[in-house]
Amino acid sequence: MSGFDRDRVYTASVHGLPQATSPDSPSETEQLLFDFLGVFRIGEEFIYRDKLRANILMKLYMLEVDLRHISLFNDELAHAIQDRPADILPFFENAAGKVARRILNAEADSEAIPPIQVTIKSGLNLLQFRELTADTMNKLVRVPGIVISASVLSARATKLTVQCSTCGDTKLIYPQAGMGGMGSGSDRGLPRRCESAPAPGQEKKCPLDPYLIMHSKSLFADQQTLKLQEAPDMVPVGELPRHMLLSVDRNLSGKVVPGARVIATGIYSTFQSAKNKNAGAAALRQPYLRVVHLETMSPAGTGGSNPFGAQFTPEEEDEFQELARSDHLYERFAKSVAPSIYGSLDIKKAITCLLFGGSKKVLPDGMRLRGDINVLLLGDPGTAKSQLLKFVEKVAPIAVYTSGKGSSAAGLTASVQRDAVSREFYLEGGAMVLADSGVVCIDEFDKMRDEDRVAIHEAMEQQTISIAKAGITTVLNSRTSVLAAANPVFGRYDEGRSPGENIDFQTTILSRFDMIFIVRDEHNELRDRTIAKHVMNIHMNRPNETAEVGEIDLDKMKRYIAYCKSKCAPRLSSDAQEMLSSHFVSLRKEVQQVERDNDERSSIPITIRQLEAIIRISESLAKITLTPVVQVHHVEEAIRLFKFSTMDAVSAGSADGLSRSELNGEMNRMETEIRRRLPVGWSTSYQSLVKEFVNQQGYSSHALERTLFILEKREIVRFSNQKKVVHRVGV
16 A cells, blocks of 8 residues: 555655745646645545545545635645636646545556546635626636526537548547637637658648547537526616626536526636627637536525525524524514614515515425415505515515516516527526525516516416427426515505406406505504604604614524525414414405495405415414414414405495495496487586586586596597596497
8 A cells, every 4th residue: 555545644745845835837736736635634534535535436526625725735826726727727637536546546547537527615705797807817716696597518528539531540639628619610629631641652642621530439528508697686776787608517517507596616718709700809709707616505406405505603593593582573573674664564564474485385296385475565656665675675585676667578587598609599587587585576566568467477376487489398496475566557546446446457466466465645644744753864864763672684684584494494283274264264254245245256356375375474474483383373463464464455445435336336327327418429528527417416426437437448438638528439
């Protein structure tokens, strides 16, 4: 047994020899790296030798090396790796191969071990896309982002055997690693002329480009191109998010899917793209990252134990456990949601539930039940709906904010793009995919086109996005909560009209929201005074005298939410189940009664989905305090929240002291009168109708307005001159 395989401490004088201290020549560098892998230990454990041995026995030919360990071993070597990674990594892989052969005593049979891939994990500072400049070129950099598309795996040649088609001479070529000839011809790098010497006395007759590749005698490695986009919260206002191409090879390929948040460590390099070839500038090259290490920060596709990639220190865990046991945490947490917004405590409580979410369930037959809670805030302008959405975007561990008018169906779900070079189609995830296991905040939800809104039906209930475009048929995950804000049809919520007329959404989308809040801007002098005082205090940068003490700060909330989501998934207790089922039946009865009174179907449905909604809300209330079982008091609070939001919205809207059925009777009589009074093609002023029906016949002005509104919807009358003149146009 040679070297360090004997059972005694093996030492190699690294610092003693003056010529070996700094890696000057390639051989010295390789020797230093070889020594590092063999000698470096923490305590009694030789980390890299043991790790390499274990990996090779598992037929996993790779080794992850921590850059901090290298700097402990030899600082200059670590600096050299940071500054010239492209030069030093091949030496590292050679050294790893030697160590592997030494470990397995396979010096004689060098072909037994394939080349070993070395990945470098570094603690370098994260650089944003905008900080990658010409100075960082060819250096080791660490960049965070979201993978928005991943190409199919392709095979890049690492060793080519070529044969001359005329004289049969064979030759070995080792192509350079890199972008795999991206944007260039496939035969780049093959010699143009046959390089074999002719037989004595014979003339050489080999033509130009004689070489053919012998695939059976060549070696190939997997390669994949990823597209990385900077995280939405890092993009400065008014800028487009930047993209970067990543080239991953061998064991790193096929590791991530679109929607994954990763930190990529790699060599910032350039390649000549096909676009720039004909653009005139000779040295205009496109940057890309040759990845040497990938850290995943998100659950995309993995569903690991900790979906947020956040590491919690034991001190933090103790602090969170203490917070979970503290008194009135739910109330305090709700008050910490957007503390600058006065009041709306129940809406803040609902948002707290949305941030924590219920428990996902996978049934034995493979059916999934979502755990994410969706909330719709529907109300008057000026009730701070968008501010709440902006706050949620800041406090949720993963969040995407989008506005309804500026979002298309493809932007929310996924779009199919075509690669400029390979002409292949690939998928690019939209907002719902990028926010996987987070929250999507959609503002101006009512301004979206109907066909775009339909695109998120499936994402909201089944939590997947199915795509069949351009020959790509696939399903993407979108396990997100949706927090939407919308205005009623008329801009303000009209108390006199039924919820159905105020809310211009289809029943299909409304049933997917767990809680629907109607936020009214009520005129109440005492409340107005308090709000005015609150706003003045904020503008004068003076903390409110009545503010709660011990508010939870934003970073702590963010970490606590991530902690609860990764550690706790409550289930219902039998008492809670009993209470929920009996309550659901009484809710259905209540809705039936409202429908009977008003003589119309409720536009906000109470279906089995709403029962599941109350279950999810109960689970999230238990999750806030890290309770594994949902108790009765959680269910009571969930039912109270549900009643305050959705049930309140169902029964809203009776006007002028009339119930809705009386109002409907009055409107039917009035419609007959208007049809008699205005023949087709005639017109009259709105004022004269008011005089005739309200002043003379004693109908309510509200009924007249409603009747004309409905007739206009049916295209029986048309208004002109700012609703002053009424024309009868249809039968």
